[in-house]
Structure formats: C-alpha cells, structure tokens
Amino acid sequence: MKNLLALAFVALFSISAMAQQADLRKKISVSGTAETEVTPDIIYISISLKEYLKDGNSKKKVEINELETQLYNAIQSAGISKENLTISNLSGYNTATEKKKNPDFLVSKQYRLKVTDLNKWNAIIGAVDAKGVAYTNIDSYDYSKIETLKKELKIKALQAAKAKATYLVEALGNQLGSVIDIQEINNETFPQPVYRTNMMMVRSAAADTAAPSAEIDFKQIKLSYVMNTVFEIK
Structure with a gap:
C-alpha cells in the first residue's frame, strides 16, 4: 500500500513539474524571404x-x-x-x-x-x-563574392520575417517580443550554362581553320533564402 502511495506521489509530482515547464507564452510563427541573381564571374x-x-x-x-x-x-x-x-x-x-x-x-x-x-x-x-x-x-x-552575398541575404530574410511579424501582431493591438526560434532554409541553385550555339564543344581533328568560338549566355546564379522564425507576443 505504501509503495502504491509513493508511486502515485511521484507521478503527481512529475505531472506538476511538466506543467510548470510548459511554454505558455503567446507566440507567432512567420517566414521571411530574400533572393537575388548574379552573373558568374x-x-x-x-x-x-x-x-x-x-x-x-x-x-x-x-x-x-x-x-x-x-x-x-x-x-x-x-x-x-x-x-x-x-x-x-x-x-x-x-x-x-x-x-x-x-x-x-x-x-x-x-x-x-x-x-x-x-x-x-x-x-x-x-x-x-x-x-x-x-x-x-x-x-x-x-561567383567570387558568393559567401558575402549569402550572408547579406540571410540577414535580409530575417529582417523581412521580423517586419512581417511586427505588423501582424500590431494589427491585433499587441506588441512583438523577442525571437524564440530561427530556422534557415537554403534554396540556392546553380544552373548550367546555356549556349547560343552547340559549338562550344568543338571536335576539330579534321578542321582546316581555327576552332570556332562560341557565343555563350550564362543563366544567372539564383540565391534564395527563407528564414522561419518564432516570436513572442507581448
């Protein structure tokens, strides 16, 4: 009997502790995006x-x-x-x-x-x-400055998320609190070059003149970042 009472007391204490640790803050989850395109150098x-x-x-x-x-x-x-x-x-x-x-x-x-x-x-x-x-x-x-560009885009995406959360919360008469969580989503792509002609690959073993030069159009490198954030609502 005493053992049963002890187990019941431990279970009740654990439930009470979990309830005290639960995050009861009001929160808002929003995403911010920033993207750009650059020409490979x-x-x-x-x-x-x-x-x-x-x-x-x-x-x-x-x-x-x-x-x-x-x-x-x-x-x-x-x-x-x-x-x-x-x-x-x-x-x-x-x-x-x-x-x-x-x-x-x-x-x-x-x-x-x-x-x-x-x-x-x-x-x-x-x-x-x-x-x-x-x-x-x-x-x-x-692209030679790609790391600097990535950093700038991530900051802009985070700022966009905060701006969105601010006007949404203020629309309900509340104020935005501090950030609780930040998650980064990487959507950068490196497309292959597009050629105006198919002569960039030149097989010239039988050619009598200089290898023809190809005109090349590069698709730009597109970088896109999404920052998922959670803010507290005051």
Whole structure:
C-alpha cells in the first residue's frame, strides 16, 4: 500500500513539474524571404589536346608538347597566370611501349583552365592549332563574392520575417517580443550554362581553320533564402 502511495506521489509530482515547464507564452510563427541573381564571374573550362598526323603521315606527327606550348603561350599572352591551368587527365603516357610499336599512336592530354573573362578565352583557343584541339567545354562556374552575398541575404530574410511579424501582431493591438526560434532554409541553385550555339564543344581533328568560338549566355546564379522564425507576443 505504501509503495502504491509513493508511486502515485511521484507521478503527481512529475505531472506538476511538466506543467510548470510548459511554454505558455503567446507566440507567432512567420517566414521571411530574400533572393537575388548574379552573373558568374569565374568560369572553369575543360580543354583536350591530341596529337595528330599531318596528311595521315606518322613522320609528320604534331606532338603533344608542341600543342601544349601553344596553349601555355596563349594563356600568358592573355595575361592569365599559368597557375590557372592545371592538368586534369592524361591518355597515352603509360603506354610508351605502344607508341614504339605503333608510329600512328596518338597521345591526348586534358586541362582545366580558370578564366574570369570569356573574351580572353576566344583569343586563347584561337592561338592553338585547331587540329590539335579534341574538344573544349564549360566545366563549371562560380561567383567570387558568393559567401558575402549569402550572408547579406540571410540577414535580409530575417529582417523581412521580423517586419512581417511586427505588423501582424500590431494589427491585433499587441506588441512583438523577442525571437524564440530561427530556422534557415537554403534554396540556392546553380544552373548550367546555356549556349547560343552547340559549338562550344568543338571536335576539330579534321578542321582546316581555327576552332570556332562560341557565343555563350550564362543563366544567372539564383540565391534564395527563407528564414522561419518564432516570436513572442507581448
């Protein structure tokens, strides 16, 4: 009997404590949004160079070193640091034996170039032997001040949420209290570039002239943030 009374007392005490801890404040939940669009100012371009035979003659092979030198010189002439050009892939460098056996064996090499001005890119690719360019393609892109922009948008979204909560609460004759909870929702998107023509990827092994330059339209990077908030109502 005593045990039952003790259990009942503990249960009653727990319920009373929970009731005292319950948040009985009047609250309002609102969301604020801020968004913007920016044009990418950092572009990463994939470039593939490949040896080729002049007139199909293995004794007149244009070596990968010659093509690579053309690319480096073009980059320097465009005022771009050589550190912006990196090797992304090699094809044929582990098959030296195959090259000795087969004079027609062709080596290819892939690069990744970082540019901030596509007009410079047109000059660069135009200075490289078109027949040695297997393809070029936009790899990815970014915006240099994106972290600063994200911070500004989050603050604006939070301010928008507070402004909304304020006029809603005041419409009922109350005052807005302090914020109780904040939750961030990230809706940023990075769309792929849109091309005016489909010639950005140029297969020029059989080309007799310089690789054509493509006109490119970039979709802007859209950043959108939603801040879900809970405010106390005084």
